[in-house]
Amino acid sequence: MEELGKRALTGDIRAVSRLIRNIEDQVPNTHEAIKHIFPFTGRAHVVGITGAPGAGKSTLTDQLICSIRAQNKTVGVMAVDPSSPFTGGALLGDRIRMLRHADDPGVFVRSLATRGAMGGLSKAVGDGIHVLDVMGKDVIIVETVGVGQQEVDIINHAHTVLVVLVPGMGDEVQAIKAGLMEVADIFIINKADREGARKLYKETLSMMDMGKFPSGWRPPIVMVESNMEPHTFAKSVDELYEKIQEHYAFLKDRNLLQERAQLKVQTEINDALRSAILEPVLNKLIESGEFDEMVQKLLKKETDPYTLADEVAAKYLVK
Amino acid sequence: MAKKIRILLAKPGLDGHDRGAKVLARCFRDAGFEVIYTGCHNTPEQIVNAAIQEDVDMVGLSCLSGAHTYLYPEVVKQLRDRGVTDIPVVGGGIIPDRDMQPLYDAGLKALFTPGATLDSIVDWINTNIAAKE
Numbered sequence: 387m388e389e390l391g392k393r394a395l396t397g398d399i400r401a402v403s404r405l406i407r408n409i410e411d412q413v414p415n416t417h418e419a420i421k422h423i424f425p426f427t428g429r430a431h432v433v434g435i436t437g438a439p440g441a442g443k444s445t446l447t448d449q450l451i452c453s454i455r456a457q458n459k460t461v462g463v464m465a466v467d468p469s470s471p472f473t474g475g476a477l478l479g480d481r482i483r484m485l486r487h488a489d490d491p492g493v494f495v496r497s498l499a500t501r502g503a504m505g506g507l508s509k510a511v512g513d514g515i516h517v518l519d520v521m522g523k524d525v526i527i528v529e530t531v532g533v534g535q536q537e538v539d540i541i542n543h544a545h546t547v548l549v550v551l552v553p554g555m556g557d558e559v560q561a562i563k564a565g566l567m568e569v570a571d572i573f574i575i576n577k578a579d580r581e582g583a584r585k586l587y588k589e590t591l592s593m594m595d596m597g598k599f600p601s602g603w604r605p606p607i608v609m610v611e612s613n614m615e616p617h618t619f620a621k622s623v624d625e626l627y628e629k630i631q632e633h634y635a636f637l638k639d640r641n642l643l644q645e646r647a648q649l650k651v652q653t654e655i656n657d658a659l660r661s662a663i664l665e666p667v668l669n670k671l672i673e674s675g676e677f678d679e680m681v682q683k684l685l686k687k688e689t690d691p692y693t694l695a696d697e698v699a700a701k702y703l704v705k
Numbered sequence: 706m707a708k709k710i711r712i713l714l715a716k717p718g719l720d721g722h723d724r725g726a727k728v729l730a731r732c733f734r735d736a737g738f739e740v741i742y743t744g745c746h747n748t749p750e751q752i753v754n755a756a757i758q759e760d761v762d763m764v765g766l767s768c769l770s771g772a773h774t775y776l777y778p779e780v781v782k783q784l785r786d787r788g789v790t791d792i793p794v795v796g797g798g799i800i801p802d803r804d805m806q807p808l809y810d811a812g813l814k815a816l817f818t819p820g821a822t823l824d825s826i827v828d829w830i831n832t833n834i835a836a837k838e
Contacts, residue, residue, distance in 0.1 A: 400789075403760035411708050474709070475734040481755060482744040488751035494758055497741050501707070 387415040391422035397521045399494065405517050406496055410510040420513050423520045428647065430462070430519040431634050432526045434544030436506060436566070439532025441550040442576040444483035445613055447529050449620060451487050453627035454525050460492040462518030465529040466508050469499040476500075480529060494523065505539025506530040512543060512654055535565040542653040545646050546633045548626075550574045551590065553582030567593065570605045571633050574626065578609040603636055667702050710738045710834060713761040715752045716745045717780065720770035725797065729765065729826070736827045749779040756784065756792055763834045766796045774804050778811035785812070793834065797821070 393401030465480035476499035498508040549570035671677040793814040
């Protein structure tokens with residue numbers, strides 16, 4: 387497994403895609419590969435792109451790849467789509483929009499299913515970013531699933547978060563709610579040729595006028611019109627990329643990258659502890675049948691979940 | 706560990722009849738597979754690059770324009786040229802009987818023609834495409 391990590395460091399595409407696959411499948415010992423590459427991580431600019439289903443995230447990502455490639459920088463993309471809560475299957479369709487980059491060796495695109503994760507990402511995204519980072523990609527774009535208001539895990543992984551809004555999704559009360567609207571480093575009003583775009587712009591602006599920006603960065607709003615006009619669309623996205631670079635420079639100048647990095651490592655140690663401590667215990671309980679017994683006890687109201695959890699903790703946790 | 710079967714579903718060549726591919730994509734989703742659907746008008750190069758980057762267990766091709774005799778073997782050939790021998794290629798569409806054997810000879814692992822039921826395709830995948838180690 388360490389071998390796979392070594393090959394990923396050389397930019398070997400098959401090693402990279404297999405490693406991401408093993409991370410997703412939670413293949414035993416994959417952690418050995420991550421241990422090997424971890425010291426080399428932290429070089430790439432990670433850009434998150436999030437917004438409602440159908441807001442245009444994939445199409446924007448596709449055009450953004452053009453803007454980034456025009457500066458001779460390489461790009462890694464991880465695009466997340468939802469897994470079915472019923473069958474566990476998934477239809478991953480983000481790649482359709484990015485097909486024109488399939489022959490470009492400077493671009494690596496990987497589709498991931500959420501596999502039960504609730505925050506708008508896949509659990510594999512954190513380590514997946516590391517893999518794309520060490521394979522040498524300059525910019526990594528993480529496209530979330532189509533999100534609602536609360537799926538904002540992307541802030542734990544990205545340096546720059548783009549929130550894509552489209553006209554016609556609600557009044558200004560939506561704009562001042564907590565969650566999604568708070569996490570943007572840059573707002574994009576997409577499909578801005580549609581009715582209501584001007585109104586959405588004003589609402590977003592007045593929402594920000596009410597806010598405070600302790601870091602000193604006030605999220606700009608970029609209007610992007612229909613991709614049916616390729617020239618103006620490309621120009622707007624070039625402008626968007628300028629804003630993205632401005633934000634990255636801002637983070638660097640103010641030593642704020644460290645803060646973002648801290649969020650990421652906190653998430654990572656949290657996840658690593660869970661998989662090292664909680665999961666083995668859970669697996670043991672499931673294998674021994676104790677888990678089913680506990681479920682039955684709860685159904686019969688013989689006990690409650692907290693008492694059971696205390697019993698398990700007393701058995702497995704050495705204080 | 707939670708292995709999932711990952712399938713790339715693509716339409717090579719100049720053919721916009723994507724109903725069949727979409728029905729299959731939905732069917733595979735319901736069968737618990739992860740399907741990467743890349744839509745219409747793919748070149749063999751694009752399909753091969755996508756298959757490698759996505760590390761899929763199988764490539765499924767759909768083409769109803771009659772160009773399957775060129776496009777399907779070309780995908781197989783380009784995968785081999787890139788040193789990829791562990792991703793089987795499967796095809797579907799309106800394939801005349803006389804084209805079947807040449808396509809198998811070219812390395813296609815299975816061919817599904819009109820009349821093939823969704824269940825039979827899912828069964829074939831469950832039997833023949835074990836998720837990779």
